[in-house]
Amino acid sequence: MSPEGGSVLVLFFGLPGSGKTTLVNRIFEACTKRFDSRSYPCIISYDSLVSTSRQAEMAHNPGMAKECRQQLLLAAQAWLAWVRGTDMAVPTSSELACTMLKQLQSCSRPLRPDERALVLVDDNLYYRSMRKEWFKLARNASLGFCQVLVACPLEEAIRRNASRELPVPEPSIRVMGSRFELPREEPWEELTRTVAAGEPESLECVLALVERASLKGPLCPPESPVPVPKPLPPSRRHCWDLELRAIVSRFIQQVRTSGCSQAQVADRCIRLQKARQVVLDRLRKIPYEEEDAAKVDLHVLLNEALGE
Template sequence: QTRWKQHRQVVLSCLESFLQDPGAPSPCHSDGGVQEHFNQAVEQQEVLVTLQNTSQPARLVLLLDDNFYYQSMRYEVYQLARKYSISFCQVYLHCPVEVCFYRNQDRGLPVSDEIIMEMSKRIEPPNTAKNHWEKSSLTLNSTEDITDITIQKLLQLFTSALENPLSPVEDDSEQREADREQCASSVMHQADRACRRLVTQTMQMARVNNMSHEVLSALASDLSKQKGCFLRELRRHVLQELPSHKGELVDVEWLVSRAVGMFEQERDVILQRHGIGTRAQIS
């Protein structure tokens, strides 16, 4: 797991502990001080005092500010809300890549342009037509000024969500979809590792054949770009091909093997374009 994924899981763990019993000490532990920050926020905003005030019904809004670039990341939060029968909604702040570049220059610790470009390729905006669980979503353009109309839309979103808390799932259709997402993630993880190994082996073989520095540099760049495009397209195809009915077996090893074979073909095309030859010639 990446550091950010681990951090996100710790945050969700702290949140679930709070939902189970707001006043109880949280059993979640972390080296990054997540629990300490969570406890400080609860204390500073007098959350427990508000919840214990029985004179008027308390309406507590928990805001999770994160990229959440994959739908599966947001779905974890939705599942948590459904488990405890609370409300769920999401606000998607759209920002053109050019504006991201400009704003990044003013950051104290700017990230590279490559990271911003990669994030723009990966991000999956809310899809209310495909995902019923994302129906309570609002998309805002972060380049526009906040107006009274914007605030009104936000209040309407929050009010609608608060008045319609989620109910525990009664059928397993959403669980099956979550299982498919998990299976797809497993396939993608293994395929990514296999493709990385293939790229490494290809570069090693190219060096053995005494390719020039310019050719090696161009080859590495093309292989890296092609791998990224291939994996993004692979994820879409994997989700389409995975069975939607419970009980159907999935041969993950076969899916990964087939994917690597397809990437090998794309790799060979790149080799030929650089005049290096086919796989058989450089093996």
């Protein structure tokens, strides 16, 4: 990174088997060789902190999975404070967070006075809400922020995952694939890149992104809240989302059985997920009354978003 740059948190996300960890390790190695001695790279890996067996158990227990991720964020916050030499204690009642904190401390060290941190987070993070929690952590810690989507077709990710010593259960990956939310054009996602882990240019693309985030400087909380439209009842919004996911799943299944190439299937899947987000955004913004909401034709809206 440039001598003028600051500390950065880089989020790597994608399906299990997409190549995130391989890319993160390449970035870590490149950073230790290329950047000036002021840059100290360190990795927060979800798979290293949460065992595969525990992840499999959480796949059937959303509440347990949410609690685990909250504890990881708490441990990461405390670890960042420790690395930077400030006091931040994890509640002693949180045994999981304390264990995670000790693991992070065991493979890192506090920064020297002239150093800045390059934090590489390696996780699936298939919901945007999961990724936004890391953005908030970076903002609260006055770090720069950027994110990297490591793209990979679902079947290819499943094939790669199967060759692991401790693979993630295939049904869990398929669930993540059906629920995966792509980045959108919002301010907090401004510095986002999509790469394929095996492509030669991926390394340079990510390093350039990290440089931009470093030079942009630490994130600051907004000076005033941005007005938002009056929200729809959560139950109605939830029903729309579930119906759209079911429609998209059927479309994807039709594409897979139509004889299209793997590249065409992957492209169609991405277009369908983007169209689903467009439809949801449109429904959230329109002040429907209950009787109007019942007349929504999700098939028509999805086809319009696809341009069909």
